[in-house]
Amino acid sequence: xxxxxGLTGNEAIAYxxxxxxxxxxxxxxxxPQTIMVELLSEYVYxxxxxxxxxxxxxxxxxxxxxxxxxxxxxxxxxxxxSQGLALMHEMLYIASGLRCPIVMGVANRxxxxxxxxxxxxxxxxxxxxxxxxxxxxxxxQEAYDWIIQSFKIAEDLRVLLxxxxxxxxxxxxxxxxxxxxxxxxxxxxxxxxxxxVITIDPAKPITxxxxxxxxxxxxxxxxxxxxxxxxxxxxxxxNKDFESFTGRRYDLLETYGMSDAxxxxxxxxxxxxxxxxxxxxxxxxxxxxxxxxxxxYRPFPEEDLIKAVGDAETLAxxxxxxxxxxxxxxxxxxxxxxxxxxxxxxxKVFNCVYGLGGRDITPTDIRxxxxxxxxxxxxxxxxxxxKFIGVRE
Amino acid sequence: xxxxxxxxxxxxxxxxxxxxAGCGAGTIMRMTLKATRGPTVVVNATGCVEVASTIYPYTxxxxxxVHVAFxxxxxxxxxxxxxxxxxxxxxxxxxxxxVIAIAGDGGTFDIGIQALSGAxxxxxxxxxxxxxxxxxxxxxxxxxGATPHGxxxxxxxxxxxxxxxxxxxxxxxxxxxxxxxxYAATASPxxxxxxxxxxxxxxxxEGPAVIHVFSPCPLGMRFDSSKxxxxxxxxxxxxxxxxxxxxxxxxxxxxxxxxxxxxxxFLKMQGRFSHxxxxxxxxxxxxxxxxxxENWSRIASLCGETA
Amino acid sequence: MSEIKLGWKSLPIGGVLLEPGSAMRYKxxxxxxxxxxxxxxxxxxxxxxxxxxxxxxIIRLEKFVDVNxxxxxxxxxxxxxxxxxxxxxxxxxx
Numbered sequence: 001x002x003x004x005x006g007l008t009g010n011e012a013i014a015y016x017x018x019x020x021x022x023x024x025x026x027x028x029x030x031x032p033q034t035i036m037v038e039l040l041s042e043y044v045y046x047x048x049x050x051x052x053x054x055x056x057x058x059x060x061x062x063x064x065x066x067x068x069x070x071x072x073x074x075x076x077x078x079x080x081x082s083q084g085l086a087l088m089h090e091m092l093y094i095a096s097g098l099r100c101p102i103v104m105g106v107a108n109r110x111x112x113x114x115x116x117x118x119x120x121x122x123x124x125x126x127x128x129x130x131x132x133x134x135x136x137x138x139x140x141q142e143a144y145d146w147i148i149q150s151f152k153i154a155e156d157l158r159v160l161l162x163x164x165x166x167x168x169x170x171x172x173x174x175x176x177x178x179x180x181x182x183x184x185x186x187x188x189x190x191x192x193x194x195x196x197v198i199t200i201d202p203a204k205p206i207t208x209x210x211x212x213x214x215x216x217x218x219x220x221x222x223x224x225x226x227x228x229x230x231x232x233x234x235x236x237x238x239n240k241d242f243e244s245f246t247g248r249r250y251d252l253l254e255t256y257g258m259s260d261a262x263x264x265x266x267x268x269x270x271x272x273x274x275x276x277x278x279x280x281x282x283x284x285x286x287x288x289x290x291x292x293x294x295x296x297y298r299p300f301p302e303e304d305l306i307k308a309v310g311d312a313e314t315l316a317x318x319x320x321x322x323x324x325x326x327x328x329x330x331x332x333x334x335x336x337x338x339x340x341x342x343x344x345x346x347x348k349v350f351n352c353v354y355g356l357g358g359r360d361i362t363p364t365d366i367r368x369x370x371x372x373x374x375x376x377x378x379x380x381x382x383x384x385x386x387k388f389i390g391v392r393e
Numbered sequence: 394x395x396x397x398x399x400x401x402x403x404x405x406x407x408x409x410x411x412x413x414a415g416c417g418a419g420t421i422m423r424m425t426l427k428a429t430r431g432p433t434v435v436v437n438a439t440g441c442v443e444v445a446s447t448i449y450p451y452t453x454x455x456x457x458x459v460h461v462a463f464x465x466x467x468x469x470x471x472x473x474x475x476x477x478x479x480x481x482x483x484x485x486x487x488x489x490x491x492v493i494a495i496a497g498d499g500g501t502f503d504i505g506i507q508a509l510s511g512a513x514x515x516x517x518x519x520x521x522x523x524x525x526x527x528x529x530x531x532x533x534x535x536x537x538g539a540t541p542h543g544x545x546x547x548x549x550x551x552x553x554x555x556x557x558x559x560x561x562x563x564x565x566x567x568x569x570x571x572x573x574x575x576y577a578a579t580a581s582p583x584x585x586x587x588x589x590x591x592x593x594x595x596x597x598x599e600g601p602a603v604i605h606v607f608s609p610c611p612l613g614m615r616f617d618s619s620k621x622x623x624x625x626x627x628x629x630x631x632x633x634x635x636x637x638x639x640x641x642x643x644x645x646x647x648x649x650x651x652x653x654x655x656x657x658x659f660l661k662m663q664g665r666f667s668h669x670x671x672x673x674x675x676x677x678x679x680x681x682x683x684x685x686x687e688n689w690s691r692i693a694s695l696c697g698e699t700a
Numbered sequence: 701m702s703e704i705k706l707g708w709k710s711l712p713i714g715g716v717l718l719e720p721g722s723a724m725r726y727k728x729x730x731x732x733x734x735x736x737x738x739x740x741x742x743x744x745x746x747x748x749x750x751x752x753x754x755x756x757x758i759i760r761l762e763k764f765v766d767v768n769x770x771x772x773x774x775x776x777x778x779x780x781x782x783x784x785x786x787x788x789x790x791x792x793x794x
Contacts, residue, residue: 023483024475024476050482051479052476052479054475054515056471056511056515057508058507058508058511060468060508061465061507061511064465064469065471065472067472068459068461069475070472071459071473072476072486073476073480073485074480076472076476090462091462091465094461094462098461099714160714200473202432202433202456202490203488205454206457206458207447207452207457207716208458208714208715209459209461210452211447211449213449215705216449216450216715219711220715223708223711223713226708227713397746397750404756406756408723408757408770409725409726409728410723410728411728413773414754414774415776420752420753423751446723448726450717452717452719452723453721453723455720582752611775618776618777621752621754623781
């Protein structure tokens with residue numbers, strides 16, 4: 001039944017979107033996401049998908065058009081990266097505030113200046129408080145699978161929030177991998193058409209985007225907090241449903257070797273794959289190391305993370321973005337906050353910033369991080385709380 | 394030709410909005426919705442109308458209405474128009490929906506010009522209305538690209554050295570018409586018949602249409618609230634605001650002004666120009682008069698009229 | 701004009717307003733400093749005041765018009781535009 005084809009991350013996302021019966025795609029091309037938009041326009045121009053493709057004049061307009069389209073009840077997709085995501089920043093808050101279940105593919109890329117087109121997570125980390133759900137894929141297969149699941153998660157009436165599926169720029173966006181794709185009909189069975197409840201149907205006129213002053217604004221934001229909380233279970237439900245269709249198992253996060261790990265790496269995206277490979281080697285040498293890979297970064301899977309950490313004594317948290325001036329960088333801050341909240345602040349943590357602007361992180365680097373984490377677990381001393389991996393002094 | 398007693402009695406833009414007393418935009422919104430022909434969605438950029446008509450939990454709108462942000466009414470309209478197109482093609486929607494984007498001069502001339510240009514170029518079927526009160530009135534009268542030469546605003550004050558805005562107004566309809574759209578027009582609410590006819594025409598056009606309407610603002614232009622329509626009328630009668638349309642590239646002067654009133658009749662009604670009447674700034678009035686004359690003869694000649 | 705303010709669990713999500721024209725519940729008549737008085741005997745029912753009123757505060761009747769004082773902000777546009785000058789603005793006394 002399942003077909004195996006070779007796809008890059010960009011192609012895998014576009015292929016998934018093609019199967020999801022989207023109504024409107026509004027997007028602006030930007031490296032390294034360009035191929036996603038090119039492919040989608042090709043599908044539309046060849047009549048392979050029955051959607052309107054709005055080739056907008058900027059990412060700001062891309063997200064604006066997506067919001068307008070989504071309010072009609074349509075199923076909507078867009079894609080971007082880096083400066084494009086930064087340009088649509090204003091609209092990201094509005095998309096979530098107006099409760100538009102837009103799905104967005106992001107080929108993560110560094111932010112200027114200096115100009116750089118390669119992969120890191122600065123773009124999406126800058127958008128982490130926009131009220132979107134965020135998923136990070138490790139490979140093209142995960143990107144494909146999460147796109148299909150994302151429409152179902154976002155459009156669920158308990159959630160109604162936008163979601164981004166992130167792939168590492170170039171590393172995933174441009175690498176060809178083996179991807180098991182579903183038949184179109186199977187995707188249709190898994191993902192029925194969107195069923196909106198309230199739309200801007202002129203027959204039942206509504207007002208969307210009214211001015212909420214101090215007497216109402218706060219309530220709207222509280223609702224968004226609630227919706228993100230609700231999304232934990234919706235994501236899990238959709239994951240289970242997807243597993244029964246495909247046999248591929250997803251969750252809020254993935255763990256490797258955590259049942260007995262003394263030290264672990266926490267990482268998003270493709271680097272988690274490298275970390276798992278290194279952990280496998282280390283474990284065969286008898287070293288008790290593990291990996292935690294949050295698939296879902298927003299809402300932050302704190303409960304699952306605490307469970308996954310188990311009895312591990314040291315965590316090395318890898319951030320592919322800088323939170324300038326902050327005590328820790330984004331992912332690490334969330335991990336530390338979760339540990340604190342669950343009374344596990346005795347777990348030792350250090351934060352490794354790596355891979356900015358597409359700088360490679362090698363298995364050797366990761367092995368060193370594991371060894372340092374094991375050392376800290378043994379001695380009880382963290383040598384360096386904040387490290388920059390692979391930067392020249 | 395519109396007859397007042399044949400216009401719908403029902404107000405789709407209701408009372409209870411909080412626009413200033415005498416606000417021309419209130420009149421323009423009422424007239425706009427009286428010209429609608431069926432299912433309509435209004436996209437409203439941030440600005441006076443948006444803020445004053447939808448203070449939660451109250452809305453003056455009886456059509457579906459969407460506000461997203463300041464600079465993107467045309468982009469949001471693109472999304473709505475495209476979505477209904479897609480949904481109709483899939484049999485999930487059965488009606489034609491008129492999409493009207495409404496923005497002030499700030500949301501059109503300045504921060505929204507890119508989104509507008511993009512939407513016009515892509516040819517979405519929608520009507521864009523710019524109600525132009527010639528400054529950022531909503532936030533307390535700051536200059537815009539639509540503010541006329543010499544006008545005092547809080548960011549182009551009547552200074553001792555620089556008497557109001559040194560620059561001249563942008564040619565919005567020229568910019569829009571240059572996209573090759575089927576319909577672009579100017580209007581003044583004082584000429585209600587012309588304006589309402591144009592709104593209907595703009596809706597009937599398949600593809601984008603733009604209407605640029607003068608919106609008298611008692612607060613920002615500084616005149617008595619009762620004088621709104623008088624100011625809007627004088628704008629036309631002094632040739633300050635030529636009322637014309639560009640249909641399929643063909644210019645037509647809709648309101649001829651064979652014997653224009655002196656521009657100073659228009660200027661002296663408004664506090665924003667009062668500083669120009671000091672003797673040392675007389676040349677600024679002359680500069681504005683020259684601009685008006687040149688603009689008029691340029692448009693008249695495009696319209697095939699002898700100025 | 702005080703509304704019961706609902707909590708976040710009860711309000712529609714996304715700040716949507718479901719009741720078209722709910723602003724009718726917000727009466728702007730108390731903004732008025734001057735009040736338009738129509739001499740209905742002289743009114744020619746031309747409806748110019750009706751079309752120009754920014755507040756939809758002119759009521760169309762069979763032979764003449766009337767003012768809806770619940771919403772009229774007293775701007776005076778109607779009096780200024782009336783071709784037969786049958787509308788006078790008088791100071792509001794409250």
